[in-house]
Amino acid sequence: MRYQDQLFQQRQAAILAAARQLFREQPWDRVTIAEVAIQAGIGKGTVYKHFPSKEALYAQLVLDCSHEQLAELRALHAALPAEQAMRQVIRRAFEQMLADPVQAQLCQHCDRPAFQERLEAPYREQFQALEGEYRRFFGELLEGTLGQHGLTAADSQYLLWGVEASVNGVMARIASGGFVHWAEPIALSDYLDRVTDFIIAGLRGQADSLRTSE
Structure with missing residues (x-):
């Protein structure tokens, strides 16, 4: 160089x-x-x-961090038995958010359509490529966890929508400061465990529903 x-x-x-x-x-x-x-x-x-802009600076911070986090999740996935990988990867993804609430706020900000529209083309293309990497990784996790269900690409897409909604909800909760303002604060670790259980149960239930509807 x-x-x-x-x-x-x-x-x-x-x-x-x-x-x-x-x-x-x-x-x-x-x-x-x-x-x-x-x-x-x-x-x-x-x-x-x-x-060229403050938006570009935000974007690069999110892109760099997201790639680092995805690499860590891939390594975790590779080191675990297939039946454990989905739960452990989801839980670790939540821990990554919890470790850096400011990053969670930036991720939410950069995910807004209005923000993406203001970005220079090279950054938009990088976000699209990153989304593709996460989708492929999710497909690998699904194959290891629910491969016996014979899921199609469309099935995986439907399941991803539910997971994405849950993950975005957790990100919003962490970015807002957790539950400290509640009358009876909830421990974030307990909250993350329950949401992880909810996602896994939802994936299995929806996969069974898709299979029986064929």
């Missing part, structure tokens, strides 16, 4: 690290590009050479 390319990558990594640090210290949607530049020790114009 050329020195110029190495330098470019190093600067971009410094910008992203600076943004992550600032987002942990103050509301992420109020952090300015100028503040990110100061935190990274570079000029504001240099930040714009890497990210």
Whole structure:
């Protein structure tokens, strides 16, 4: 790799690290590009050479983190017996969200259609590719857990809708701060266990329904 390319990558990594640090210290949607530049020790114009907008910066943070999390989930899946993989992967995905609520907020923000429409084309394409990777991974999990049901591609799509709705609900709960404002706060660990049970039961029940309706 050329020195110029190495330098470019190093600067971009410094910008992203600076943004992550600032987002942990103050509301992420109020952090300015100028503040990110100061935190990274570079000029504001240099930040714009890497990210044409604040939306692009948000997008790159979410893309990078999502790829890292997916790689971890794939490794977990590969290390587990097929009958255990779905439950453990779902539970670990929730733990990833819980470990970084700010990231959960950013993921929700970047998933909005209006946000996606404002993004530059290369970022939109990366999000589409990432969605495809998650869909393929979900298909692999389904095959290991419910392969005996003979599910079609359309069946897998229907099941994914339900899982996506549940996962988005958990993400919203974590992003909003959990249950601390409730009169009788609920332990998030118990909540995540029950939601995981709900998803697994729903997948099995719907798979049985799809099979009997044929």
